[in-house]
Amino acid sequence: MKLYLAFILLLPLMGGIFNALLGRTLPRRVGEVVACGVIWSAFACAVLAFAGFNGPVRVEFGSWLAAFEFQAPIALYLDQLSLSLTLMITFVCGLIHLYSVGYMQDDPAHARYFALLNIFVFAMLVLVLAENLPLLYLGWEGVGFCSYALIGFWYTEEQNATAGRKAFITTRIGDTAFGIAIVWMYQLSGSVSITHLNTMGTLIPAAVVTTLGLLLLAGASGKSAQLPLSVWLPDAMAGPTPVSAQIHAATMVTAGVYLLARMFPLIGGSGTVRAAIALTGGITAFYAATCACCQRDLKRILAYSTISQIGYMVLGVGAGALTGAAFHLLTHAFFKALLFLGAGCAITALHHRQDIFRMGGLRAKLPAVYWPFLAGALCLAGFPLTGGFFSKDAILAGVAAQGGPLYGGLLLLGLITAFLTSFYTFRMVFVVFHGEQKNPLPPGGGGLGRGGSDNSAANILHPPPHPLPSREGEHLELPKIMTLALVPLALLGLCGGMLNLPSYLGHQGILDGFLGSIPGFGGGEKASQGGEIVLQIVAAILSLTGLGLAWFRYTGSRRAEALAREEAGLPGAGFLLNGWRLDNLYGALIINPFKYVARFFWKQGDEAGIDGALDGLARFIARLGGLPAGWCTGRVATSLFGLAGGVCVVLAYLVWVTLP
Numbered sequence: 001m002k003l004y005l006a007f008i009l010l011l012p013l014m015g016g017i018f019n020a021l022l023g024r025t026l027p028r029r030v031g032e033v034v035a036c037g038v039i040w041s042a043f044a045c046a047v048l049a050f051a052g053f054n055g056p057v058r059v060e061f062g063s064w065l066a067a068f069e070f071q072a073p074i075a076l077y078l079d080q081l082s083l084s085l086t087l088m089i090t091f092v093c094g095l096i097h098l099y100s101v102g103y104m105q106d107d108p109a110h111a112r113y114f115a116l117l118n119i120f121v122f123a124m125l126v127l128v129l130a131e132n133l134p135l136l137y138l139g140w141e142g143v144g145f146c147s148y149a150l151i152g153f154w155y156t157e158e159q160n161a162t163a164g165r166k167a168f169i170t171t172r173i174g175d176t177a178f179g180i181a182i183v184w185m186y187q188l189s190g191s192v193s194i195t196h197l198n199t200m201g202t203l204i205p206a207a208v209v210t211t212l213g214l215l216l217l218a219g220a221s222g223k224s225a226q227l228p229l230s231v232w233l234p235d236a237m238a239g240p241t242p243v244s245a246q247i248h249a250a251t252m253v254t255a256g257v258y259l260l261a262r263m264f265p266l267i268g269g270s271g272t273v274r275a276a277i278a279l280t281g282g283i284t285a286f287y288a289a290t291c292a293c294c295q296r297d298l299k300r301i302l303a304y305s306t307i308s309q310i311g312y313m314v315l316g317v318g319a320g321a322l323t324g325a326a327f328h329l330l331t332h333a334f335f336k337a338l339l340f341l342g343a344g345c346a347i348t349a350l351h352h353r354q355d356i357f358r359m360g361g362l363r364a365k366l367p368a369v370y371w372p373f374l375a376g377a378l379c380l381a382g383f384p385l386t387g388g389f390f391s392k393d394a395i396l397a398g399v400a401a402q403g404g405p406l407y408g409g410l411l412l413l414g415l416i417t418a419f420l421t422s423f424y425t426f427r428m429v430f431v432v433f434h435g436e437q438k439n440p441l442p443p444g445g446g447g448l449g450r451g452g453s454d455n456s457a458a459n460i461l462h463p464p465p466h467p468l469p470s471r472e473g474e475h476l477e478l479p480k481i482m483t484l485a486l487v488p489l490a491l492l493g494l495c496g497g498m499l500n501l502p503s504y505l506g507h508q509g510i511l512d513g514f515l516g517s518i519p520g521f522g523g524g525e526k527a528s529q530g531g532e533i534v535l536q537i538v539a540a541i542l543s544l545t546g547l548g549l550a551w552f553r554y555t556g557s558r559r560a561e562a563l564a565r566e567e568a569g570l571p572g573a574g575f576l577l578n579g580w581r582l583d584n585l586y587g588a589l590i591i592n593p594f595k596y597v598a599r600f601f602w603k604q605g606d607e608a609g610i611d612g613a614l615d616g617l618a619r620f621i622a623r624l625g626g627l628p629a630g631w632c633t634g635r636v637a638t639s640l641f642g643l644a645g646g647v648c649v650v651l652a653y654l655v656w657v658t659l660p
Contacts, residue, residue, distance in 0.1 A: 002059045004049040005076050008086060009125055011038040011045070016118035023111025035114035036097045039121060043090035050083055058131055058195070065134055072192050077131035080515050081326065085128045085258065088330055092250040092337050093121045095485045099341050100242040102479030103348065107240075113153065117246065120146035124251040128258060132192045133182045136259075140178070140223065143252050144171050150243040151236045163238035170232040174222020178259075181215035184208075198265035198519055206270060213273030216263055217280060224256030224310045227284045231582050233307055234291075237299040241344030244299060248306040249337035254329055257313045261322050264520040268320065275406060278318025278399070282410040285311030287580060289420035293427070294566070294576040297354045298343050301428050304579075305380060306336060308417060312395050315414065319407060321398020322521045327500045327511050328391035335379035335388055335493035338486055342373035345482050346432060356428060357563055360437040369478070370433050372486035377429045379493040381422040381547065384540040387496025392418065393536050394500065397527040400535055418539055422546025430554035431563070502536070504529040 015038030023031040056079035065072035078086075097117060104110050123142025130136035145168075152164025186192050188208065189200055201209060220226065225233035233253070237244055247253060260267075260277060267273045288307035295301045309332050316325030346362055346369060347354055363370045379388035396418075399411045500509035503526075516522040527535065553562045566573065575581060 001049060001052060001057055001078065002061075004045045004052075005059050005078060005129065006061065007045045008042045008049070008090070009076075009122060009129070011042045012118045012122035012125065014038060016115045016122060019111045019115035019118065023115060028110055031111050031114055032101050035118055036094065036101065038118060039090060039094040039097050042121070042125070043087070043094050046083070046086045046090050049078065050087060053078070053083060056080075060131075069190065070186070070192075072132050072134040074135065075131040075193075076129040077195065078129065079518060081258075081261065081518055081521075082128050084326065084330065084511075084514070085254075086125060088333050089121065089124055089128065089250045092333050092489075093117075093246060095489060096242050096246050096250070096337060096341070099245075099344070099482050099485040100240075102482040103240065103242055103344055105479060109153070113150075113240070116146055116149050116153075117243070120150065120246060120251055124255070127255055131194060133185070133194060133197075134192055136194070137179065137182060140219075140255060140259075141175065143255060144168060144175065144223070147171075147236070147247055147252050150247075151239040153239045153243065157238075160238040163235040167232040167236050170229055171222040174219040174229055174256075177215045177222075178219025181212050181219065184212060184215075194262060198263065201266045201269045204266075209267060210270040210272045213267035213270050214276060216259060216267060217273070217277055220256030220260050220314070221280060222256070223259075224253045224314065225307050226256065226280050226311060226314055227287060228582070230284060230288070230307050231579065231586065234300050234303045234579060237297070237303055241299065241340060241347060244303070245337045245340035245344070248302070248340060249333045253306060253310055254313075254333070257310060257317065257325060257329055260314065260317045261325060261520070264317065264322060268520055274318050274320065276318070278315050278407065278410055281311045281314030281316070281318055282413045283311075284308070285315060285417045286413050286420075287311075289417045289424065291576050291579050292424040293420060294570075294573045295424075296357055296577075298347065298356050298359075298428065298432065299340070299354055301356070301424065302336070302339055302343060305339075305421065305425070308421060309336070309380070312392055312414065312417075315410060316395035316398055319395070319399040319402050319410075321395055321401075322518075323500065323509075323511055323515050324391065324394035324398050326515060326521075327394050328388075330499060330511075331379065331387035331391040331493065331496035334489050334496055335376040338372060338376035338489035338493055339380065341482070341486055341489070342369050342376060345369040345478055345486075346373075348482070349478055356431045357567055358437070359432045360435045361433075363433040366433075366478070368483040369486065372483075372490040373433070374429060375490040375494050377425045379496070381425040382418055382539060382543045383422075383547070384536075384543065385497065387493050387499075389536075389539070389543070390497035390501065393532075393539050394502075396539065397532045397535055400531060401527040415538065415542060419542040419546045422543045423550050426547045426550035427554055430550055430559070434555055435559045502529075502532055504533055 015035050018034050019031045056077065058075060058077050060073050060075040062074050063071075064074045097114075100113070100117065104113055107113065120143060123139045123146055125139070127136055127139030127143060130139060148164045148168035150164075151167050152161045155161040155164070182192065185197055188204055189197060191197065204212075218229075222229040236247060285308045288304040288311060292301050292304035292308065295304060309328070313325045313328050313332075316322070316328065346359070346366060349362075349366055349369075350359065353359065375386075379386045382389045382392050396411060396414050399407050399414060498510070500511040501507070503509065503512075552558065578584070
């Protein structure tokens with residue numbers, strides 16, 4: 001087991017180092033083979049670890065941080081939760097790497113791309129497998145750095161670099177709170193071991209546990225893009241589409257959910273913390289779903305859907321439905337990676353256009369993309385019997401089991417969000433893949449950014465060589481590797497519900513049995529079988545209603561009218577299009593006051609105060625030094641007057657000295 005864990009981490013790290021140092025000097029194919037090979041080799045090691053797994057195991061490789069009594073070794077902890085996530089991360093990221101071979105085939109910076117992508121996987125695996133908090137924090141910051149570098153990958157475009165900085169700075173807010181919690185937990189317990197800390201929930205004062213839980217929630221909110229730190233994720237679409245798939249499906253945004261679930265035995269004893277976690281998740285899920293209903297950029301729709309689905313997971317953790325949250329995390333990884341990769345295929349085929357209002361008719365032109373994308377959409381919308389249906393409803397069942405006005409309200413909010421999710425998902429499907437292309441732009445145009453114009457960096461790096469096919473039924477060409485990578489994700493998304501089928505079917509779910517022995521996962525209230533059936537029927541009706549509403553509005557003769565009205569601007573659409581104007585709120589409350597204070601100290605303190613004082617002193621010295629210069633005119637009369645004056649001064653001094 002020790003060897004397997006070592007290879008799971010070292011292989012992606014070595015692949016990243018190889019491409020960083022040698023990727024530019026070797027043929028492109030060598031770097032691609034190495035980058036993909038190390039991830040699939042890590043997946044093979046994870047499968048072998050799963051085959052030989054007999055229970056939680058702690059493996060220590062050596063000393064890392066040690067000072068006086070502080071000890072934080074390089075120690076890994078493999079239990080059912082970390083093993084499940086390791087299998088998911090390596091498999092999904094392996095497919096994303098294969099897809100990237102086709103997507104990045106013309107990009108000159110392929111070596112940097114694959115190096116960062118490999119290190120991204122390494123950092124996430126360190127985060128998941130770490131046995132102590134400093135090592136987890138190392139992986140936590142590692143995924144933050146890699147996301148910054150990959151979001152701003154096409155940094156020659158200023159807006160892409162700005163999006164990377166925005167992600168990095170926003171997540172640092174949460175990271176600071178998480179760092180404070182780590183130091184505080186060590187001060188309280190004298191240990192940074194996660195397993196040890198999770199046994200101390202009853203020994204630490206309740207108020208302290210509550211404060212620690214809120215600090216961890218702040219850290220998770222930053223990394224998992226939950227309110228109020230969700231503003232970075234929609235702008236993170238500036239990077240290559242496979243990067244978006246990896247951030248949203250297998251790395252980065254799932255880290256916050258993992259942290260809360262991993263530390264739940266410590267913080268879950270506080271009702272205040274559980275309520276705060278549940279409120280954060282429920283409100284975020286609803287917020288992001290409303291924003292997605294009005295988006296025009298294909299990738300931003302999926303970005304808001306990720307914020308919403310992560311909100312469901314956080315809601316599940318707050319309700320104590322940890323297995324349901326982990327279940328949804330796994331199925332979401334499959335169908336969200338599928339949707340992003342499918343969107344990447346459509347965007348590539350359309351010469352990097354992202355405005356869905358300039359799309360249409362792709363069902364006939366991209367059949368190999370349409371059917372897998374439809375499978376992912378069904379999962380996202382919670383269509384009955386798909387993986388997303390069972391995993392989302394497992395969370396809602398856990399919320400319903402809690403009872404009370406708080407969780408009752410959150411259940412209602414979750415059901416409304418389910419309806420909105422179905423509507424915006426099929427709005428996206430029908431507008432992009434059905435009907436006819438509306439107002440096609442010339443080749444190279446159409447990537448809709450914040451200002452409504454083409455600001456796609458990919459459009460600059462990959463100038464489109466040909467116009468779109470215009471004949472009905474003509475297929476658009478894509479690299480085969482891109483479309484083939486969609487198939488296994490589609491199958492896993494559709495069949496993912498088999499990982500944890502409901503108990504009313506007469507047997508224990510796979511994940512219920514596998515994760516049940518982990519502290520915190522086996523407890524919690526469970527809904528009755530009858531209540532769970534009723535809840536799933538309601539959820540299914542809402543999903544079908546959202547589908548029907550999208551079908552009625554965006555297909556047939558009503559399609560053109562609906563798109564024209566939305567393009568003209570519906571009441572309140574700007575509010576939702578700009579994410580409830582959270583960026584404006586941050587600007588008014590934080591950024592603008594900071595700029596005002598900075599400008600005050602710059603103009604009044606630095607320029608007027610410090611610079612003014614130094615400049616005034618310099619002018620005074622210059623004028624003082626200029627006084628003797630007035631006598632240096634070169635005239636004989638002036639020199640004689642100076643000589644006579646000097647003689648008079650000397651004589652006066654001698655007289656004063658000699659007088660008694």
